[in-house]
Amino acid sequence: MSSRDHRLARAVAVAVLAAALGGCTAPQPWVKPYEREHFADPIMSFNRDPVSSVYLDHVFESREGSRGATGAVGGGCGCN
Amino acid sequence: MQLAQGLDEARAVRAGEARVLTPFSRTLLALCVIGAPALGGVLPEDRADVMWHNYNGGDITVQGPAVLVQKKVGDSFSFSAGYYEDMISSASIDVKLSASPYHENRKQENVGVEYLHGKTTYSMGYIHSKEPDYIANTTFYSISQDMFGDLTTVTIGYRRAWDQIYRDIKQPNGEIVNDPTFHERADHRGYTLSISQILTRNLIADFNYELLTDQGYLANPYRKIRYLSPGQGQGFTLADQVYPNTRTSNAASIQMKYYLPWRASVAGQYRFFRDTWGIVAHTIEAGYTQPWRQWVFDGTLRWYTQTNADFYSDLYPYANYANFMARDRELASFTDWTVGAGASYQFNVPGAPWISKSTANVRYDHLFIDYKDFRNALLAADYGAGNEPLYKLNANIFQVFVSIWF
Numbered sequence A: 001m002s003s004r005d006h007r008l009a010r011a012v013a014v015a016v017l018a019a020a021l022g023g024c025t026a027p028q029p030w031v032k033p034y035e036r037e038h039f040a041d042p043i044m045s046f047n048r049d050p051v052s053s054v055y056l057d058h059v060f061e062s063r064e065g066s067r068g069a070t071g072a073v074g075g076g077c078g079c080n
Numbered sequence B: 001m002q003l004a005q006g007l008d009e010a011r012a013v014r015a016g017e018a019r020v021l022t023p024f025s026r027t028l029l030a031l032c033v034i035g036a037p038a039l040g041g042v043l044p045e046d047r048a049d050v051m052w053h054n055y056n057g058g059d060i061t062v063q064g065p066a067v068l069v070q071k072k073v074g075d076s077f078s079f080s081a082g083y084y085e086d087m088i089s090s091a092s093i094d095v096k097l098s099a100s101p102y103h104e105n106r107k108q109e110n111v112g113v114e115y116l117h118g119k120t121t122y123s124m125g126y127i128h129s130k131e132p133d134y135i136a137n138t139t140f141y142s143i144s145q146d147m148f149g150d151l152t153t154v155t156i157g158y159r160r161a162w163d164q165i166y167r168d169i170k171q172p173n174g175e176i177v178n179d180p181t182f183h184e185r186a187d188h189r190g191y192t193l194s195i196s197q198i199l200t201r202n203l204i205a206d207f208n209y210e211l212l213t214d215q216g217y218l219a220n221p222y223r224k225i226r227y228l229s230p231g232q233g234q235g236f237t238l239a240d241q242v243y244p245n246t247r248t249s250n251a252a253s254i255q256m257k258y259y260l261p262w263r264a265s266v267a268g269q270y271r272f273f274r275d276t277w278g279i280v281a282h283t284i285e286a287g288y289t290q291p292w293r294q295w296v297f298d299g300t301l302r303w304y305t306q307t308n309a310d311f312y313s314d315l316y317p318y319a320n321y322a323n324f325m326a327r328d329r330e331l332a333s334f335t336d337w338t339v340g341a342g343a344s345y346q347f348n349v350p351g352a353p354w355i356s357k358s359t360a361n362v363r364y365d366h367l368f369i370d371y372k373d374f375r376n377a378l379l380a381a382d383y384g385a386g387n388e389p390l391y392k393l394n395a396n397i398f399q400v401f402v403s404i405w406f
Helices: A003-024 A050-063 B003-016 B023-035 B092-099 B377-383
Strands: B047-057 B060-073 B076-089 B102-117 B120-131 B136-149 B152-170 B174-196 B202-215 B225-226 B234-242 B246-261 B263-273 B280-292 B297-307 B334-347 B357-375 B390-405
Touching: A050 B047, A050 B060, A050 B076, A050 B092, A050 B334, A050 B357, A050 B390, B136 B174
Parallel strands: none
Antiparallel strands: B047 B060, B047 B390, B060 B076, B076 B102, B102 B120, B120 B136, B136 B152, B152 B174, B174 B202, B202 B246, B225 B234, B246 B263, B263 B280, B280 B297, B297 B334, B334 B357, B357 B390
16 A cells, blocks of 8 residues: 555545544533523413323223324223 | 423423512522522322213214322422213214114223422333223333423333223114123223423423334224125125234424514424325424413314325225225324313412412314325215215314312
8 A cells, every 4th residue: 555545545544534533522502591482471381281181081982993193001801 | 291291391380480489589589599509390280171072073972071180288288180081972984884873972080190200200000991992001101300400301101901892782772882702802002201391481391202103903893894795795804803912102392482582472383194004194293371361372274184095995806805904094194183172260269278270171173184094984885885975074162161279
């Protein structure tokens, strides 16, 4: 391997290392804390009234064949 | 559920710290936050809900109370407790075909605790449900981590449930008791991954994935299959269902919510479901929320469709046709629509300064299910077995509840 190849290999290694280390850098928050005021409004909650959403999940789970991925944990039952 | 609510509220409260501040204070707060990256999350608010629910459809009425209370203790713990009851009066199409109309109660209690340490929230809980012929015990655990400047919350969870299934029979004297020859069990495990992501200053998204496995007795012991028996009775004969003893399902959903310029929000959700029984389902839901003075109005539209289970049939050609046979209409092929509307009114409670906020709420949903391969077997005498009209279900769902924050 020539010295030119060595230099090229070193350059590639440095570039790969830099890219790898760059990937370890935590992304910077692009929505600053002071820009999140709308998420404080209850109308932006996915689950504003848990007692109500748990009940509706229970109704759908009793009538339909699918379940899961609703964000809720319900108690088992023999409901049909 | 307590977990999901906790995440929402934590994010809302955290973001709310900047809501009432002047631009100068916001900048100051932002600098403080940047300078203190270890700032922790927030536990759910102290809150209590009391509800009455009513479901009426398909000659079934299910109604009862529900209570949910959440209370912080110190800076690191939040406890929750709930009670839920179904008072069931059923003369459904399944009951009319193969059993007797009945009344029974189902009672459920649940407790939970959340522990906050830095940006990590640990949750666990227990749910106990009891019916005369079904007892279920469920435990659940999860760990939630805020990251990337609190724009992202990642949650992993696990749940385990143990069910005991009985079958009620009517004694000659009319008394209803558990059949001493029938006692089955079912075990369930669930694994969840949730990612909540603030995308822009007006848009938030939630992704949920859940793997569920079941093992044991998974059928309904009261329902029957039917098979053709020309020349006998109504042209069919009833027989016991035979289900597989295992089931594994995968469900993934994504939901997004957007804050509109005139203080309102729109939401959309899609969920995909598939299981080892051959059911594939899609759910699409859209919602709109509009505050007006002391009111908040909600409107939702939900569409759901599923294919049938591989071993489902409305009418088998002969007895013992297959190893597994089912006629539970939850395993049939169908499409349903749900249209819902709700109103919430915020009011003050005089003489109770410890109540910081209170709301009175009503909600109505109408569910319409259009079955593709589940026929109204009660009409077999008129139409002939296998030629009956397809069954349709209309159900009205009411909720009335009061919530207080303290």
